[in-house]
Amino acid sequence: xxxxxxxxxxxxxxxxxxxxxxxxxxxxxxxxxxxxxxxxxxxxxxxxxxxxxxxxxxxxxxxxxxxxxxxxxxxxxxxxxxxxxxxxxxxxxxxxxxxxxxxxxxxxxxxxxxxxxxxxxxxxxxxxxxxxxxxxxxxxxxxxxxxxxxxxxxxxxxxxxxxxxxxxxxxxxxxxxxxxxxxxxxxxxxxxxxxxxxxxxxxxxxxxxxxxxxxxxxxxxxxxxxxxxxxxxxxxxxxxxxxxxxxxxxxxxxxxxxxxx
Numbered sequence: 618x619x620x621x622x623x624x625x626x627x628x629x630x631x632x633x634x635x636x637x638x639x640x641x642x643x644x645x646x647x648x649x650x651x652x653x654x655x656x657x658x659x660x661x662x663x664x665x666x667x668x669x670x671x672x673x674x675x676x677x678x679x680x681x682x683x684x685x686x687x688x689x690x691x692x693x694x695x696x697x698x699x700x701x702x703x704x705x706x707x708x709x710x711x712x713x714x715x716x717x718x719x720x721x722x723x724x725x726x727x728x729x730x731x732x733x734x735x736x737x738x739x740x741x742x743x744x745x746x747x748x749x750x751x752x753x754x755x756x757x758x759x760x761x762x763x764x765x766x767x768x769x770x771x772x773x774x775x776x777x778x779x780x781x782x783x784x785x786x787x788x789x790x791x792x793x794x795x796x797x798x799x800x801x802x803x804x805x806x807x808x809x810x811x812x813x814x815x816x817x818x819x820x821x822x823x824x825x826x827x828x829x830x831x832x833x834x835x836x837x838x839x840x841x842x843x844x845x846x847x848x849x850x851x852x853x854x855x856x857x858x859x860x861x862x863x864x865x866x867x868x869x870x871x872x873x874x875x876x877x878x
Contacts, residue, residue: 732757856873
């Protein structure tokens, strides 16, 4: 019979680390930002390519991710009183291009924003393999995401994508900054298509410590709280769609936001 004592010990240790990450003293915003920057730039973790949505990291889901997101965007956009333009698309946190290959062929220009040059290179390579849409990579510093505004141009974006990114952000305060950036970049008739990981009654408090160990649930929101946050930062939420579980994770909420009039 297989000795399962080692597995049991590892599970207990993991559970103990999870408890400490939740109830331990909260790290400062600056420390979590530094941890996030270190994680994404180091590429040391064996799950890094999967977390960055490179094709080699999620080979069985990579193509489906972009297809599903493009189809869902089209479905949600039907609630608008107009057909949204897909002229200049900005994807915040492009990773390895899973979304870019689905959206870029329909755009006039695709702008990929990421904190890792290797991911921008991978995204550009994958995108150029499927279309000739002009592609602009924008490398930013985790500590200064606002630098993207000047480089892209205020009001120049028709569609702002932010998918599988919010839960990786250092904090809810940092998420507010991304909403402000999106509001600056979008034109008056633009649309933001954003996904969050939501909390339900079964969820405990979000993690306070150890970004690398808990990055996929670092920043989560009650759905109504994110809805209200979007309103406070210049958006009109139009519709929300829930995906309780898919092949990658669980508790996903997708929102379509338009700039407030």
